Amino acid sequence: MRRFDPEKSRAVFIGVSQYEHMTQIPCIDQSVLDLAALLSDPRLGRLPSSNYQVLINPADIDYAGDAINSAADAAEDMLLVYYAGHGISGLRRGDLYLSLPRTRPSRPAFTGIQYELIREVVLESRAEVRLVILDCCFSGRATIPALSADPEAIKNQLRIEGAYILAASPANDIAVAGRKHTAFTGELIELLYGGIPNSDEMLTLETIYMHLRRRMHERSLPEPQRLMTASADQLVLVPNRAYRGEPKIVDARSRVPVVSAERIAFEQAMFAALQERQATFRRRQRPARGITLFPRLIGTCNHKSTFLSFIQPTVERCAQRRTH
Amino acid sequence: MRPTKNALSRMKCPLCGGLITDWRNARRLYWSEDFHPVSFPDRAPSETQEAFYVRRLSAFRECTAQQHNEQHSFSLYDGGHHLPDLIGDFGQPIVIGFIGSVAAGKTLLLAAMVSKLLREPDKLAPFGLKISSLQRVIENRYLSEIEPFCRDRQVLPATHIAGPGFVFAMRVDNSHSRRSFAVAFFDLAGETFYSTESAAMPLLTSASGLIFVVDPAQALPDLARTGSWGRGFYATGFAAPIDAIRKERARLRDPFIPLPAVSVVTKSDLMNGRDDFVDKWLSRSDEGELAGVYEESSDVYALLAARDAKQWLYPAESFMDVTLHFASASGVDAVDGVFPKDGFGSLRVLRPLLSLFAMIGIIDRRILARA
Numbered sequence: 001m002r003r004f005d006p007e008k009s010r011a012v013f014i015g016v017s018q019y020e021h022m023t024q025i026p027c028i029d030q031s032v033l034d035l036a037a038l039l040s041d042p043r044l045g046r047l048p049s050s051n052y053q054v055l056i057n058p059a060d061i062d063y064a065g066d067a068i069n070s071a072a073d074a075a076e077d078m079l080l081v082y083y084a085g086h087g088i089s090g091l092r093r094g095d096l097y098l099s100l101p102r103t104r105p106s107r108p109a110f111t112g113i114q115y116e117l118i119r120e121v122v123l124e125s126r127a128e129v130r131l132v133i134l135d136c137c138f139s140g141r142a143t144i145p146a147l148s149a150d151p152e153a154i155k156n157q158l159r160i161e162g163a164y165i166l167a168a169s170p171a172n173d174i175a176v177a178g179r180k181h182t183a184f185t186g187e188l189i190e191l192l193y194g195g196i197p198n199s200d201e202m203l204t205l206e207t208i209y210m211h212l213r214r215r216m217h218e219r220s221l222p223e224p225q226r227l228m229t230a231s232a233d234q235l236v237l238v239p240n241r242a243y244r245g246e247p248k249i250v251d252a253r254s255r256v257p258v259v260s261a262e263r264i265a266f267e268q269a270m271f272a273a274l275q276e277r278q279a280t281f282r283r284r285q286r287p288a289r290g291i292t293l294f295p296r297l298i299g300t301c302n303h304k305s306t307f308l309s310f311i312q313p314t315v316e317r318c319a320q321r322r323t324h
Numbered sequence: 325m326r327p328t329k330n331a332l333s334r335m336k337c338p339l340c341g342g343l344i345t346d347w348r349n350a351r352r353l354y355w356s357e358d359f360h361p362v363s364f365p366d367r368a369p370s371e372t373q374e375a376f377y378v379r380r381l382s383a384f385r386e387c388t389a390q391q392h393n394e395q396h397s398f399s400l401y402d403g404g405h406h407l408p409d410l411i412g413d414f415g416q417p418i419v420i421g422f423i424g425s426v427a428a429g430k431t432l433l434l435a436a437m438v439s440k441l442l443r444e445p446d447k448l449a450p451f452g453l454k455i456s457s458l459q460r461v462i463e464n465r466y467l468s469e470i471e472p473f474c475r476d477r478q479v480l481p482a483t484h485i486a487g488p489g490f491v492f493a494m495r496v497d498n499s500h501s502r503r504s505f506a507v508a509f510f511d512l513a514g515e516t517f518y519s520t521e522s523a524a525m526p527l528l529t530s531a532s533g534l535i536f537v538v539d540p541a542q543a544l545p546d547l548a549r550t551g552s553w554g555r556g557f558y559a560t561g562f563a564a565p566i567d568a569i570r571k572e573r574a575r576l577r578d579p580f581i582p583l584p585a586v587s588v589v590t591k592s593d594l595m596n597g598r599d600d601f602v603d604k605w606l607s608r609s610d611e612g613e614l615a616g617v618y619e620e621s622s623d624v625y626a627l628l629a630a631r632d633a634k635q636w637l638y639p640a641e642s643f644m645d646v647t648l649h650f651a652s653a654s655g656v657d658a659v660d661g662v663f664p665k666d667g668f669g670s671l672r673v674l675r676p677l678l679s680l681f682a683m684i685g686i687i688d689r690r691i692l693a694r695a
Contacts, residue, residue: 256547256598259630267626274625274641275618281580281644316333 001204003236004129009078010071011039011052014064014098016085018057021104025177028084029056031135031185035082038192044238052080057101061113064100068118072125078235079127081118084182087136087175088112096141098134115142122163129162129235131205135184137174139167143227164205164232169222176221183221187212195242203240206233335412338419338508339405339490341530342389347412350385355461364409381460383409408459408493410506417506418684419490421528423639424537425561426514429590429653431483433537434511435470436653436670437677438492440611447612447674451687452500458493458507466492477654477663483513490527496686505686517561528565529572533680534585536562536639540595543633547602548594549657562638570642584645584683586676587637589624592650593671594657601627605650611674614682614691617647624648645683647692649676 015032017025036054039045053071058064072079086099088108096115097108104111115134119142122130134142142165168175168184176183188208196203196211209226216223335347344350352364364383367376384406411417422430440447441455448455457463469491472478493508510531516524528534540548543560566581574581595602601623610616621640625648628636640646652671654663682692 257631263630264626267629268622270629271622271625271640275621278580278644278646281578281582285582285644 001200001202001234001236003202004078005076006046006048006051008076009047009051009080009127010075011036011047011078011080011082012067012071013052013054013082014058014067014084015054015056016058016098016100018101019086019099020102022086022099025085025182027177027179027181031084031181031189032056032082034181034189035185038189039080039238044192044241059101061100064113065117065121068121072121072127075125075127075130077127078129078131079122079125080131080133081122082133082135083118084135084185087134087138087141089138089141089172096138098136127162129164129232131232131235132163132165133188134166135168135175135182137169138171139169139175140171140173140225141167143167143171143225162232163227163229164235165227166205166209167225167227170225173222183219184212184216184224187215187219191215192238193241195240197242197244199240199243201240201243202236203238204234204236208237209233336416336530337387337389337405337407338411338417338510338530339387339407339527340389341526342387344387344389346388347385350388352380352409353384353386353406354382355384361406377410380409381457384459384461385409385412408462408506410458410495411493411508412506414495414504414506416532417493417508418496418532418686419508419510419527419530420533420535420680421510421531422512422535422537423517423528423562423565424514425517425539425542425559427482428514428537428539428542428561430514430535430537431480431511432473432653433535433588433590433651433673434492434509435473435480436673438466438470438509439474440670440674441494441677444612444674448678450612451678451681451691452498453681453687454497454499456495456497458495462491462493473654477665477668479658479661479663483511496681498686500688507686514561517565518559519564522564525565525568529569531569531583533684534565534569534583534639534643535676535680536585536587538587538589538628538636540589540591543589543628543636544595544631547598547631548591549596549598560635560638562636566638566642580644581642582644584680585639585643586680586683587624587639587646587648588651588676589628589649590651590653591657593652593655593667599627602650606652606671608672611672612678614675614678617649617675617679617692620650621646621648624650647676647679647683649679651676 013032013036015028017028019025032054033056036052040047040049040052053067055064055067058067068081071081083098086103086105088097088099088103088105089095090097090108097103097112098115098118099105099108099112102111118132122132132142168182178186180186181189191208191211192203196207199207199211205228209224212224333346333348335344336342337344352366353361354364356362361384364379367373371379385408387405387407422434424430445455470480473480490508490510493506496505496507498504510527512524512527516522538560569583570581573583592602592606596606597603605620605623608616625637625640628634640648649672651673653673655669655671656664656667678687679692681687682689
């Protein structure tokens with residue numbers, strides 16, 4: 001577990017709320033601004049204002065692409081790319097397009113940003129940890145590892161360490177907008193700002209994801225998805241504001257009424273006495289001495305009727321032989 | 325596998341408790357595809373014993389018990405009262421019943437036991453036991469009923485009050501004693517155990533062994549980690565069946581009922597981390613062993629007695645042969661009708677059954693004496 005170095009980190013926050021050919025999502029503006037403010041808060045993310053960019057409704061792909069490229073080049077410790085807007089799914093499994101204000105839903109490849117481009121830029125960055133947060137429909141597609149016919153390519157993809165992709169919705173599900181924030185970013189902001197009670201002093205990416213997922217599930221909202229490679233999950237994003245000193249080890253036993261050792265010993269002695277009486281009764285129940293001559297029947301002779309039922313077939317066969 | 329030639333002519337019906345006087349000549353049937361009883365073809369001279377045995381795995385016979393009481397019938401199908409054809413081939417069938425209050429976990433415990441028996445036969449190998457089919461229709465129907473629990477981790481629906489009772493049957497071969505047994509299990513709704521006049525009583529009184537299920541959420545509300553029941557006094561569901569069994573199976577002056585029984589504190593995972601006894605036994609991986617059975621029994625007895633749950637010890641104080649156990653059919657508590665994936669799996673469910681087998685005589689009882 002380690003905190004990112006704000007001086008050596010870069011972040012790009014992209015939000016698209018106004019569209020020419022799709023429905024508007026007004027809450028995105030506030031979502032992007034609040035999340036950026038939270039990560040630049042000196043008490044939380046501590047990101048200097050020179051190290052992050054906020055792009056609200058970027059006009060074209062060049063503008064957004066430049067911001068992501070320059071951040072990827074400059075980042076040494078953490079690179080964060082956040083996008084909120086309409087997500088458009090492609091025909092192939094894993095195809096995802098991030099929309100811009102003039103994106104046409106029927107032609108996303110030429111008017112939007114193909115997520116694959118962002119993925120390549122981010123993975124080529126020399127940053128120690130590369131974090132992508134997508135708050136859009138079908139964003140879970142970004143968490144599906146790209147398929148390749150070449151097994152080496154898949155191996156190389158998995159070898160890239162320090163990447164963490166957090167998506168607002170499953171690959172085939174929509175993301176939900178809210179009044180002030182989008183549902184996903186709203187929960188994320190609330191979690192980062194309010195902290196997690198009874199948790200560690202610092203909030204790692206994995207802790208955040210697990211709680212986010214639980215909260216979204218409780219509200220019957222699409223469950224966030226994540227894709228990570230080794231070590232990225234232990235990066236601390238912000239300190240836990242709900243942390244109150246060392247976590248108290250709550251001993252569940254303390255709530256259970258105590259029973260004295262003497263009482264336990266007494267009850268065990270009672271059980272031993274009961275067993276002795278049962279054994280005496282069992283010995284009395286043995287039907288006949290001769291039965292022990294048949295070792296295979298030992299255990300079936302606890303009761304006379306049980307014993308007789310076991311030997312009944314043999315007795316009947318003998319009787320039949322006699323009659324013949 | 326060659327069939328045994330021990331077919332009984334007189335047999336106590338495991339469903340109604342009545343005496344079948346001519347079982348050997350009872351009419352064999354099988355169920356047609358549209359569920360009509362059809363006469364079962366006899367063995368042709370060219371048919372081998374083995375092939376005939378395999379065919380008989382699908383056959384039934386009608387119960388012709390003279391003492392059969394229509395009001396007390398627990399038939400497998402409407403209008404009939406039928407038993408697996410092979411059930412009388414291995415001596416008097418061993419009938420094992422589950423007794424407990426409503427929602428105690430009887431059905432899940434049986435499902436977990438059957439699942440374990442079929443999936444992990446290596447656990448039975450040290451005792452020389454081998455499980456095989458006794459009646460395919462009953463087996464397939466039961467396995468399809470418990471599939472949602474075993475495969476999809478779903479909570480099984482409550483057992484129907486007018487259910488068939490006799491739910492699963494199997495053949496158990498003991499290679500050590502070279503004996504085979506027909507073992508049948510019945511599972512009844514908890515509601516049927518609150519009255520001695522219940523229609524289930526004949527079934528209970530003719531049982532060869534009983535499994536009493538103790539729900540810690542009801543018996544030990546202070547200890548169990550659940551909010552579903554809370555504090556209160558709950559009927560155990562043990563008193564009426566035990567009184568009925570005592571009336572039928574024991575003489576007046578007998579201090580104990582001469583019948584083996586086990587008492588299982590199921591859902592023990594709810595108490596994990598809250599009691600030393602529970603922690604001690606749940607942490608052991610002794611599923612397929614009988615070592616320490618009496619020590620475990622002593623601990624369960626002490627736990628229940630010391631925490632004012634003595635009414636749940638009525639079976640332990642009523643039967644001649646009793647062991648007590650900690651177990652859990654699911655390993656975790658269900659959330660919204662589904663058991664979470666993390667931690668799902670039965671814990672120590674086979675041990676009570678093995679102990680009961682030893683007390684009945686399916687396993688050499690001396691193993692239990694050494695435990």
